[in-house]
Amino acid sequence: MxxxxxxxxxxxxxxxxxxxxxxxxxxxxxxxxxxxxxxxxWDEAVYLVLFALHLPPDQLDPFMDARILPGERERALDLIDxxxxxxxxxxxxxxxxWLQGYRFHVDERVIVPRSPMAELLMTQLSPWVIDPYEVTSxxxxxxxxxxxxxxxxxxxxxxxxxxxxxxxxxxxxxDINVREHGLSERLNLHHGSLYDPLPISSRYDVIISNPxxxxxxxxxxxxxxxxxxxxxALAGGEDGMDLVRTIIEQAPAxxxxxxxxxxxxxxxxxxxxxxxxxxxxxxxxxxxxxxxILLLTREQLSS
Numbered sequence: 377m378x379x380x381x382x383x384x385x386x387x388x389x390x391x392x393x394x395x396x397x398x399x400x401x402x403x404x405x406x407x408x409x410x411x412x413x414x415x416x417x418w419d420e421a422v423y424l425v426l427f428a429l430h431l432p433p434d435q436l437d438p439f440m441d442a443r444i445l446p447g448e449r450e451r452a453l454d455l456i457d458x459x460x461x462x463x464x465x466x467x468x469x470x471x472x473x474w475l476q477g478y479r480f481h482v483d484e485r486v487i488v489p490r491s492p493m494a495e496l497l498m499t500q501l502s503p504w505v506i507d508p509y510e511v512t513s514x515x516x517x518x519x520x521x522x523x524x525x526x527x528x529x530x531x532x533x534x535x536x537x538x539x540x541x542x543x544x545x546x547x548x549x550x551d552i553n554v555r556e557h558g559l560s561e562r563l564n565l566h567h568g569s570l571y572d573p574l575p576i577s578s579r580y581d582v583i584i585s586n587p588x589x590x591x592x593x594x595x596x597x598x599x600x601x602x603x604x605x606x607x608x609a610l611a612g613g614e615d616g617m618d619l620v621r622t623i624i625e626q627a628p629a630x631x632x633x634x635x636x637x638x639x640x641x642x643x644x645x646x647x648x649x650x651x652x653x654x655x656x657x658x659x660x661x662x663x664x665x666x667x668x669i670l671l672l673t674r675e676q677l678s679s
Contacts, residue, residue: 389449393440395425399456409599412465412488413473420466424459427470428452463600473521478530480523481552485545487605489523491586492665493640497527501582504636504658504671510581511535515630517570517585517623518542520609522550522563524584529559535581537563540573543608570619571626579632585623586640591616591647615647624652624677631674640669 389395399421414420426433428451429444444452455469465488467473473482475489476498482488500508511532516525519539529537537559541547547565554563566573589612590598602610612618620639627637638660641648645659645667657670 386449386453389453390443391441392425392429392436392444395444395449395452395456396421396440399425399452402456402460406460406463408460408463409601411599412467412490412601413475414466420459421456424455424466424470425452427472428455433474464604465601468604473523475523476527478523478527478557480521480526481549481556482521483549484604485543485606486521486549487609489521491524491640492662493524493584493586493638493669494527495662495664496638496660496669497524497531497584500531501636501638505582508532509534513578513580513582513632514538515574515578515580515583516540517583518587518609518619519550519565520546520586522553522565524586525550525563526553526557526559528582528584529563530557532582535562538566538574538578538580539563540566540568540570542567542569543606546606546609570622571630574630576629578630579635580630581632581635583627583631583635583637585638587619587623588612589616589620589641589644591644612644615651616641616644617647617651620648621651624655624672627672628674628677631677633674635674637672637674637677638669639672642668 389398400417403417410416410420422436429448431439458469467482467488468484471483473480473489476494480489512535514528514535514537516539519525519541522539525537525539544567547567550565554560588610590610592614595611657672659667660669660671
């Protein structure tokens, strides 16, 4: 049940700056956990306040000292209160998430887009992909909201993209995003587990996957915010590698000769190396992650 906050003193909040300061204080007091698009109270406060005021999410400075109307204040305070009281990710309150400048529809049917793999896709996987226009087929396994598949479709403009997920509910969200990005002609969604819904003869230049990889011990210790996300999209079994094993095992049959496989495994490198001692992947770093994304070539996988 949402706590009944006293609003009398909150009438003194008169500017955007006031609202953001108030939000940061309350987020810190509530000891919220951040990790669904922002990693600190300030960034999340800015995002929610600008969203409530229908202002661009990347244009704070011109509006910091702008006066707010009573209705605007109430909209912002409602979001701030719900974030503190319900402990849900901010994206579930706003029904949107931003990843590498792309906006995606989000709700409780999918995890909140946050994969660092998106940063690698924005570079068109250079230097592992020499010419992005030669990539004609991409596969995204465990697509969820479709965010990585959509970014891949934007970055590899000549590619046809397939995306699979075992969750019908997740694919409903992905379909919204595919249509909003105008990619219905190039991006096909398939319901089923991993490679199962694909034609046996299908081959891809690039296969990407952000599968469920959280090990069972870590699942038990997840912050409240993560417990609002579908466990089907997070839980990877005892060592987190349940689906990763199948992805790697079947990848050679679905990669072209020069194809590459990218998998995100979060903080599970130790478990990966225990499960696959014979593999020597390239570990790809991003601005926000290290040892969380691995790359394997078809040649490595076949041998």
